[in-house]
Amino acid sequence: MSKVLLHTPDGVRDIYGNExxxxxxxxxxxxxxxxxxxxxxxxTPTFEFFDxxxxxxxxxxxxxxxxxxxxxxxxxxxxxxxTPSIARCASKxxxxxxxxxxxxxxxxxxxxxxxxxxxxxxxxNIGVELMNDESVYADGEIIALLIESLKSAGLNDFxxxxxxADYYKGLCEEAGISSxxxxxxxxxxxxxxxxxxxxxxxxxxxxxKYKNLILKxxxxxxxxxxxxxxxxxxxxxxxxxAIRRLKELxxxxxxxxxxxxxxxxxxILSKFNYYTGVIFSAYTYGVGDAxxxxxxxxxxxxxxxxxAPSIGFSIVLEDLLSALYRQNxxxxxxxxxxVITFTKENFKEALVKASELRAKGxxxxxxxx
Numbered sequence: 001m002s003k004v005l006l007h008t009p010d011g012v013r014d015i016y017g018n019e020x021x022x023x024x025x026x027x028x029x030x031x032x033x034x035x036x037x038x039x040x041x042x043x044t045p046t047f048e049f050f051d052x053x054x055x056x057x058x059x060x061x062x063x064x065x066x067x068x069x070x071x072x073x074x075x076x077x078x079x080x081x082x083t084p085s086i087a088r089c090a091s092k093x094x095x096x097x098x099x100x101x102x103x104x105x106x107x108x109x110x111x112x113x114x115x116x117x118x119x120x121x122x123x124x125n126i127g128v129e130l131m132n133d134e135s136v137y138a139d140g141e142i143i144a145l146l147i148e149s150l151k152s153a154g155l156n157d158f159x160x161x162x163x164x165a166d167y168y169k170g171l172c173e174e175a176g177i178s179s180x181x182x183x184x185x186x187x188x189x190x191x192x193x194x195x196x197x198x199x200x201x202x203x204x205x206x207x208x209k210y211k212n213l214i215l216k217x218x219x220x221x222x223x224x225x226x227x228x229x230x231x232x233x234x235x236x237x238x239x240x241x242a243i244r245r246l247k248e249l250x251x252x253x254x255x256x257x258x259x260x261x262x263x264x265x266x267x268i269l270s271k272f273n274y275y276t277g278v279i280f281s282a283y284t285y286g287v288g289d290a291x292x293x294x295x296x297x298x299x300x301x302x303x304x305x306x307x308a309p310s311i312g313f314s315i316v317l318e319d320l321l322s323a324l325y326r327q328n329x330x331x332x333x334x335x336x337x338x339v340i341t342f343t344k345e346n347f348k349e350a351l352v353k354a355s356e357l358r359a360k361g362x363x364x365x366x367x368x369x
């Protein structure tokens with residue numbers, strides 16, 4: 001047999017044994033917590049029309065999509081992200097009465113990242129979206145639910161870093177920076193490459209005042225006190241409103257009793273263009289990237305026909321499990337399968353015994369001696 005047939009392509013892998021069992025157990029725990037908060041299940045297709053994602057992802061990242069064509073010549077993509085798919089579906093069938101809509105989803109996402117990055121190209125995500133609610137209480141519910149979801153998985157040592165995309169975007173608007181240049185600067189800030197961000201602004205003749213203000217977003221990190229410092233640096237209404245919103249959000253999270261898991265970081269931004277306000281990421285030790293990300297996207301659903309302010313988050317299961325394993329968090333596994341052996345002579349008796357145990361909820365394997 002060809003060696004190629006025995007291996008998976010780069011970026012995907014087989015999952016079996018205890019790891020596979022652990023994944024299902026953790027997914028069930030998180031899903032149960034999300035249902036406990038009143039979220040209803042939703043499923044969207046594994047692939048969509050390219051245009052569903054095209055406007056919400058920059059040109060560089062668009063090259064990382066898995067693209068193919070149907071028989072009519074339409075460009076299709078494997079979903080890189082759930083949120084646009086959920087927004088498309090919700091705009092079509094779920095927003096008629098104006099009431100808040102809560103949905104929970106789970107499934108695989110696909111990104112054709114470079115092999116040199118060492119990242120998986122297929123990841124399992126579980127997350128929620130809360131639509132038709134623009135209030136700070138919706139922001140608080142979503143972040144509190146993320147915290148409770150991670151705790152339900154057995155993780156206790158983690159931090160949710162919260163920022164607001166409007167703080168940075170307000171500065172760019174005030175500075176007269178074009179959307180194309182803003183995207184270039186944002187990409188460098190996301191990668192913590194502030195020298196490259198500064199170089200772009202110098203090339204685009206951004207004034208010294210605004211160049212320093214934009215680079216200074218990386219300094220506003222820490223407790224709620226960091227918000228006071230950020231507030232002193234700006235005068236445009238969009239940035240000011242962003243800080244006021246974060247202050248209100250902190251008060252709501254304090255009511256939930258989860259403030260010890262929360263910090264602020266105004267340099268948190270996203271490569272996805274649809275985020276409009278509060279944006280956040282969950283971090284823990286033992287993993288190099290965020291294990292969950294989310295934020296507010298008040299303008300996205302309008303692109304599919306129905307305006308509705310919305311917020312949500314997604315947990316990357318692979319990264320969460322990696323953190324649990326590296327932190328030696330004990331995962332309570334289900335009882336091992338019971339084995340009943342049989343011969344040709346006693347098969348009927350063995351089958352009766354196995355059936356009785358299975359009826360009681362036991363896992364039983366019949367094995368011939």
